[in-house]
Amino acid sequence: MTVPPLPAIMTEPLVRAxxxxxxxxxGDITTDAIVPTSARAETALVARQxxxxxxxxxxxxxxxxxxPGIAAEIAxxxxxxxxxxxxxxxxxxxxxxxxxxxxxxxxxxCHLSGIASATASIxxxxxxxxARVVCTRKTLPGLRTIQKYAIRVGGGFNxxxxxxxxxxxxxxxxxxAGGIAEAxxxxxxxxxxxxxxxxxxxxxxxxEQALGLGVDAILLDNMNxxxxxxxxxxVAGRALTEASGRITAQIAPEVAATGVDLLxxxxxxxxxxxxxxxxxxx
Numbered sequence: 001m002t003v004p005p006l007p008a009i010m011t012e013p014l015v016r017a018x019x020x021x022x023x024x025x026x027g028d029i030t031t032d033a034i035v036p037t038s039a040r041a042e043t044a045l046v047a048r049q050x051x052x053x054x055x056x057x058x059x060x061x062x063x064x065x066x067x068p069g070i071a072a073e074i075a076x077x078x079x080x081x082x083x084x085x086x087x088x089x090x091x092x093x094x095x096x097x098x099x100x101x102x103x104x105x106x107x108x109x110c111h112l113s114g115i116a117s118a119t120a121s122i123x124x125x126x127x128x129x130x131a132r133v134v135c136t137r138k139t140l141p142g143l144r145t146i147q148k149y150a151i152r153v154g155g156g157f158n159x160x161x162x163x164x165x166x167x168x169x170x171x172x173x174x175x176x177a178g179g180i181a182e183a184x185x186x187x188x189x190x191x192x193x194x195x196x197x198x199x200x201x202x203x204x205x206x207x208e209q210a211l212g213l214g215v216d217a218i219l220l221d222n223m224n225x226x227x228x229x230x231x232x233x234x235v236a237g238r239a240l241t242e243a244s245g246r247i248t249a250q251i252a253p254e255v256a257a258t259g260v261d262l263l264x265x266x267x268x269x270x271x272x273x274x275x276x277x278x279x280x281x282x
Contacts, residue, residue, distance in 0.1 A: 001155075002079060003078065003079060003149070003152045003153050005057050005078065006057070006145065006146065006149055008057075008061070010145055011057065011058050011061065011145075011146065012061060012065075014058070014108075014142070014143070014146065015058055015061045015062050015065060015104070015108065016065060018062070018104045018107065018108070019062060019065055019066065019101065019104050022103060022104050023100070027100070028096070028099070028100040031095075031096050031099045031100050032096065035095045035096050035099065037094075037096065039094070039095040039096065040092070040093060040094055040095060041092070041093070041094075041095040041098055041281060041282070042090065042091070042092045042282045043090070043091045043092075043098055043279050043280060043281050043282060044087050044088075044089070044090050044091070044279070044280045044282060045059070045087070045088040045089045045090075045091070045106075045109065045277055045278075045279055046085065046086070046087055046088065046277065046278055046279075046280050047076075047082045047083065047084055047085065047086045047087075047088060047275070047276075047277055048084060048276035048277060048278055049084050049275060049276045050081070050082060050083050050084055050117075051081075051082060051113055051114070051116070051117035051120075051275040052079065052080070052081055052082070052113060052116040052117045052119075052120045052153065052154055052275075053076050053077065053078050053079065053080045053082055053088055053109075053113050053116070053153075054078050054079070054109075054112040054113045054115065054116035054149070054150040054153040054154065055078070055108045055109045055111065055112030055113060055146065055150065056074065056076075056077060056078050056088065056089065056109060057078065058105075058108040058109070058112070058146065059089075059105035059106065059108050059109040060072050060089070060105070062101045062104045062105040062108065063091060063093075063097060063098060063101045063105055065101070066097045066100050066101040067093060067094050067096070067097020067098070067100075067101070069093045069094055069097070070091055070092070070093035070094065070097050070098060070101075071091070071092050071093055072089050072090070072091050073089060073090040073092075074088075074089045075087045075088060075089060075090070076088040076089070078116075078153050079116075079153050081120075088109075088277065091279075098279075102279050105279075106277060106278070106279060108146075109277055110274040110275050110276065110277050111274050112146060112147070112149070112150040112153075113150075113274070113275035113277060114272045114273050114274040114275040115147055115150035115151060115154065115268055115269060115272045116150045116151070116153040116154035116275075117154065117272075117275050118154070118249075118267075118268050118272040118273070119133060119135075119150070119151050119153075119154025119155060119156040119268050120154040120155050121249040122156070122247065122248070122249045122252045122263070122265065122268075123154065123155035123156060124249075125249040125250075125252045125253050126252050126253055126256040126263070129253070129256035129257065130256075130261070131243075131255075131256040131260055131261060131262060131263050132156070132157050132261065132262050132263070133151075133155070133156040133157065133247075133252075133262075133263050133264075133265065133268075134151075134156060134157045134158065134159045134242070134262050134263065134264045134265075135147075135148055135151040135156060135157075135158055135159055135264070135265065135266070135268055135269055136159055136244075136264055136265070136266040136269070137159070137160065137161075137162070137266075138266030138267075138269055138270045139269045139270065140269070140270065144161065144162075144269075145161075147269045148161065148269070151268060151269070156268070159264060166195065166196050166198065167187055167191060167195060167196065167197040167198060168198045168199075168200065168219070169183050169184065169187065169197070169198070169199045169200060169215075170200045171200060171202065171221075180199065180206060180209045180210060180213070181209065181213060183199075184197070184199065184210075184213045184215060196216040196217065197215045197216050197217070198215065198216060198217035198218070198219055198240075198242070199213075199215045199217070199218055199219065200218075200219040200221050201218060201219065201220065201221065201231075202221050202222070202223075204227060204230060204231060204234065207220075207231055207234055207235070208234070211234065211235065211238060211239075215239055216239055216240065217239055217240040217241070217242060217262075218231070218235060218239050218240070218241050218242065219242045219244055219264075220241060220242065220243050220244065220260065221244050221245060222244070222245035223243070223245075225254055225255070225257075225258055228241075228243055228255070228258035228259075228260060229258045229259065232258055232259035232260060233259075240261045240262060241259075241260045241261050241262070242260065242261065242262040242263075242264055243255050243258070243260040243262065243263050243264070244264045246267075247263050247264065247265040247267075248265075248267075
């Protein structure tokens with residue numbers, strides 16, 4: 001499935017802020033001293049390791065915000081699986097602009113490609129299972145929109161984007177309300193008819209209570225495989241089931257085999273290693 005790029009109006013403020021942070025108060029004093037204003041160059045974004053490309057639009061925007069005359073020939077767009085040594089894009093134009101934007105461009109491209117690649121590894125690990133891989137709200141401040149975009153590029157799906165687009169009743173909400181039934185009752189009295197309700201449970205006893213309340217999804221928090229299988233059998237299709245807790249590509253097949261509908265991972269956005277991509281001067 002091809003993931004449409006994010007509109008520029010959503011991404012430009014992030015790229016612009018990153019460039020302003022990097023340029024500081026005097027601009028790129030190194031490049032300005034070494035490179036003549038008339039110099040032009042051809043460079044290439046090249047993969048140093050295999051993975052999935054994500055964030056190329058943001059990288060190219062960084063170059064063009066510094067120097068609109070930089071042209072790009074794209075070889076591997078977002079969503080492309082790349083091997084070590086693959087050329088992702090060729091950039092030509094004023095050398096100063098290319099060098100001044102290089103770091104910011106690579107920061108976005110390497111970070112988002114790392115998220116997409118980690119997501120793709122879990123998606124591949126559960127091929128043939130019905131479960132979907134989803135992200136969480138454990139995103140870096142200010143980067144949620146683009147990090148969740150990278151999840152989609154990697155073949156995953158997005159959980160809620162914020163506190164306002166879906167209900168997730170967690171253990172502390174239950175404690176504050178005095179119980180599961182009271183927490184759900186208060187939610188039902190407050191939300192609109194289009195809002196989905198998910199409830200976190202830690203035990204099968206809590207799940208038994210939840211099933212009589214008509215919630216839309218059940219989050220099985222840190223349950224073992226046997227508990228998850230029993231939980232899925234208890235739910236019997238009456239709600240979506242979501243497994244959470246240290247999901248990796250290594251354990252994902254066993255988790256998916258329990259029959260859960262969703263595998264959620266916060267590590268995909270908060271801890272994925274960057275994908276090594278460099279800018280080679282030609």
